[in-house]
Amino acid sequence: MTVLVTTPNGAVGRHVAAALRDRSDVRFLVRSEASARALGAVRGEVVRGDATVAADVRRAVAGVDRLFLAHPYAADQVAAETAVGLAAVAAGARRVVKLGARPFAGPGIVPDAVTGAHDEVTARLRAAGVPELTVLRPDRFLENFLPSAAAIAQGTLADPAGAAGARGYVDVRDIAEVAVAELLAERPVGGEIDLSGPESLTLADLADRFAAALGRPVRYVDVPLDEAWRAGLLDRGVPPGVVDGLRDLYANYRAEGVAGLGDGVRRVLGRAPRSAADFAREVLVPAAAGAGLPRAPEAPRA
């Protein structure tokens, strides 16, 4: 058996790669020498290539039986994911574990390109008759807040998803564990697997969880989806089409209200999902400390 892992330095992919780095039957697709270095030592094979370059894709999928398929939201996502997925199947792969996204439900939801990209890739894979297809459909990642760890530790959780909605923010370590289980199982669960944390949280609730772990007050601040928000993303080099897709995505987060929870972690791994408090303690607090912010003083011992 050969497993191909795409985006092995990605948000979920890095944890998939970490779980598979000691296996000799795994191949990792990286775009550059820097990505290969970031991946670090692995027992399997590292293939240099770009998911948008046909010759690279052909080399990457040769002899592959199982595929972890992921790609960031970008103009080339549908083309890249479809190319890798279909090439793998044409080369004889029987199993694809695709990283997708939880669909929105309810009134006021607009079609958004982020969700639409996953729908399109999934439809193309189904049409190609992938024998074993698992589509992971996670809610919002808790790890999205990591780049803001320093600001959060200083008291502000700023986010454009709005004060009203509540959802099951999910830890990417859980998504990756489910992905690895589906890749390696003799009989995968398969189909659509909805993944969330154990409880529906507003962003104010999330700020409270972070505050408890940090030992400091943290306040949620709503960021309106206005021209200033758009200009900020464009200044950071995000392409206008991607900004439009993100605006529609956030509009849906704001409109959805209380999102249902996914039972995928329990269905596949037989345990409860990690909580926001687990994430805050194990991931956010060390990241904030790494950003130069001291941990909260320990409580005096009796």
Ligand SMILES: NC(=O)c1ccc[n+]([C@@H]2O[C@H](COP(=O)([O-])OP(=O)(O)OC[C@H]3O[C@@H](n4cnc5c(N)ncnc54)[C@H](OP(=O)(O)O)[C@@H]3O)[C@@H](O)[C@H]2O)c1
């Ligand atoms: N964030 C959320 O809350 C959330 C929630 C639900 C679903 N999702 C879905 O999760 C998926 C992953 O999103 P993400 O933003 O976290 O991205 P990501 O998984 O962190 O992906 C980034 C990685 O993709 C690799 N990559 C980019 N273009 C490539 C190419 N052309 N060929 C090969 N590798 C390429 C990069 O490689 P290099 O290291 O070489 O640059 C980088 O390591 C998206 O489809 C998103 O819709 C996200």
